[in-house]
Amino acid sequence: MDAKVKSAEVNDGVLFLGIDGGGSKCRARLVSAGGDYLGSGLAGPANPVNGIEAAQESIIRAALLALQEAGYDDGAIDTVVAGVALAGVNIPLLWRAINDWAHPFRRMFLTTDLHAACLGAHRGGDGAVIVVGTGSCGYASVGSRSATLGAHGFQLGDKGGGAWIGLQAVQAALLADDALGGETALLDAIQAFYHCRVPELIERLGGARSCEFARLAPLVFDLAARGDAVADTILRDGAAYIDALALKLLDLKPPRLSMIGGVAASLLPRLRADIAAQICTPLEPPEAGSIHFARSEYARVTAAGDGKVLRA
Amino acid sequence: MDAKVKSAEVNDGVLFLGIDGGGSKCRARLVSAGGDYLGSGLAGPANPVNGIEAAQESIIRAALLALQEAGYDDGAIDTVVAGVALAGVNIPLLWRAINDWAHPFRRMFLTTDLHAACLGAHRGGDGAVIVVGTGSCGYASVGSRSATLGAHGFQLGDKGGGAWIGLQAVQAALLADDALGGETALLDAIQAFYHCRVPELIERLGGARSCEFARLAPLVFDLAARGDAVADTILRDGAAYIDALALKLLDLKPPRLSMIGGVAASLLPRLRADIAAQICTPLEPPEAGSIHFARSEYARVTAAGDGKVLRA
Numbered sequence: 047m048d049a050k051v052k053s054a055e056v057n058d059g060v061l062f063l064g065i066d067g068g069g070s071k072c073r074a075r076l077v078s079a080g081g082d083y084l085g086s087g088l089a090g091p092a093n094p095v096n097g098i099e100a101a102q103e104s105i106i107r108a109a110l111l112a113l114q115e116a117g118y119d120d121g122a123i124d125t126v127v128a129g130v131a132l133a134g135v136n137i138p139l140l141w142r143a144i145n146d147w148a149h150p151f152r153r154m155f156l157t158t159d160l161h162a163a164c165l166g167a168h169r170g171g172d173g174a175v176i177v178v179g180t181g182s183c184g185y186a187s188v189g190s191r192s193a194t195l196g197a198h199g200f201q202l203g204d205k206g207g208g209a210w211i212g213l214q215a216v217q218a219a220l221l222a223d224d225a226l227g228g229e230t231a232l233l234d235a236i237q238a239f240y241h242c243r244v245p246e247l248i249e250r251l252g253g254a255r256s257c258e259f260a261r262l263a264p265l266v267f268d269l270a271a272r273g274d275a276v277a278d279t280i281l282r283d284g285a286a287y288i289d290a291l292a293l294k295l296l297d298l299k300p301p302r303l304s305m306i307g308g309v310a311a312s313l314l315p316r317l318r319a320d321i322a323a324q325i326c327t328p329l330e331p332p333e334a335g336s337i338h339f340a341r342s343e344y345a346r347v348t349a350a351g352d353g354k355v356l357r358a
Numbered sequence: 359m360d361a362k363v364k365s366a367e368v369n370d371g372v373l374f375l376g377i378d379g380g381g382s383k384c385r386a387r388l389v390s391a392g393g394d395y396l397g398s399g400l401a402g403p404a405n406p407v408n409g410i411e412a413a414q415e416s417i418i419r420a421a422l423l424a425l426q427e428a429g430y431d432d433g434a435i436d437t438v439v440a441g442v443a444l445a446g447v448n449i450p451l452l453w454r455a456i457n458d459w460a461h462p463f464r465r466m467f468l469t470t471d472l473h474a475a476c477l478g479a480h481r482g483g484d485g486a487v488i489v490v491g492t493g494s495c496g497y498a499s500v501g502s503r504s505a506t507l508g509a510h511g512f513q514l515g516d517k518g519g520g521a522w523i524g525l526q527a528v529q530a531a532l533l534a535d536d537a538l539g540g541e542t543a544l545l546d547a548i549q550a551f552y553h554c555r556v557p558e559l560i561e562r563l564g565g566a567r568s569c570e571f572a573r574l575a576p577l578v579f580d581l582a583a584r585g586d587a588v589a590d591t592i593l594r595d596g597a598a599y600i601d602a603l604a605l606k607l608l609d610l611k612p613p614r615l616s617m618i619g620g621v622a623a624s625l626l627p628r629l630r631a632d633i634a635a636q637i638c639t640p641l642e643p644p645e646a647g648s649i650h651f652a653r654s655e656y657a658r659v660t661a662a663g664d665g666k667v668l669r670a
Binding site: 095 | 407529
């Protein structure tokens, strides 16, 4: 189909794009004004903590890929109403840097990755979500009330997340190497993982980023399953935090609670049974949540007769 | 006194210099071949973890200041036998970078800051030392046996040290802010310290260096003394680790055990009474320990007829 012809066919000339950007990748999802799925795109890291320009480039790249998949040319980006959900924008400085960006969209609405994940998990409705991927956090939106828990970042928090699990494992292994902590198979396993002994391990991992430590999380789950007491204690500690976080979210009486992220499936059997029983499958992905957000914000500002809808 | 005349008077033309370089400063101490104190120098950071060239510059600067205080001109640096003790050189890559350096000394002998601290604390004799400053570690040298414990760096270990104490306090404050950890006066105290609330605090401290967190340690000791249970638990946990580390060192039957570093005095009353009772005052500073090391290494290589004593 000819891109220009297709562009002209769109209702009001508007397309809705949802972006979900995190520390490892950026996903885009494009739908028509009527809600029909048109295409998707996948680009590199988009957490502005690791570089604002890199995040902006990933967002544009994912958007253009989604437009291309849908058969539009790049120029159609100025017909796009984008809901952009990013990790890291809970930090005020980064929120401002992205929100003030001279973006190429007709209109951009910014929110947190948590908010979009929640909207996606509950198809735009009320609910709560726990994200345990590289980091950890919780979010709930019920009526006019909302709450964010955690999201403090790797160094200061993120308990129960993959990077936290990996870091605890390395710390425990080094204590064991000094015979100042419980004996654990983690020591040999981590040395084997990096093909080196302790002094080089300290050199390799000292100051490493969260994604490096998160690579070790599967190894911790594996050893805990095989009866390693130190690995098991790390996971119990992490699961206890996620239990407490879930209870805080359930205090707000959300109609649904979902748990997503790379560690969610492994951690679920370690949660308290009564809490695990309340966790529902997410209905849609976070980038679909970003579209729900973009639609409601766009409806709000157009209903308010906001003269700034068109950037030009 | 004319510098050239003085230079010619020195026994064998050799002066002994001791260097103690860490993350915040570099100290130099100069003595004659006969052991008389000649001068000292103080320069900036010399932990090669934070930059190899910067460490080398600080070492030279501290050395030249010590020579100047002793009345020598800068050229006398090639009469200097230097014992250089540095933090960070337990990492093999950094050891090689400093050891292979085309330094300006007649001869340079490299060792760890821990080794020099131990030699200094026990006036060149056998003994053990615990260092609790920004980080934490232990070292013992008894006869032909030696042991290093800890020294894993801020992110991976350093339990009980100032940076670890500060980081635990920030983590506990953020958990308290989410009502997912015990209530603690640390939350208000840390916010007041940085004149900001939690979201800005995460921005301010996320990814901060060890010295930034170490600044918070006095605040934790202060609140624990005033009965804050969370602050007290952090210090108990840190002290328990230092107790265990001390017991490991005492297993080697060192004739003396000393504890040094910025947090040592505050932590001492929190150690187990039987352990605290065995801790002796250090006899000399680490840079004097570096001189003991330089003397014995120089005697060893000259006795062995090492033809490479003169670098030229």
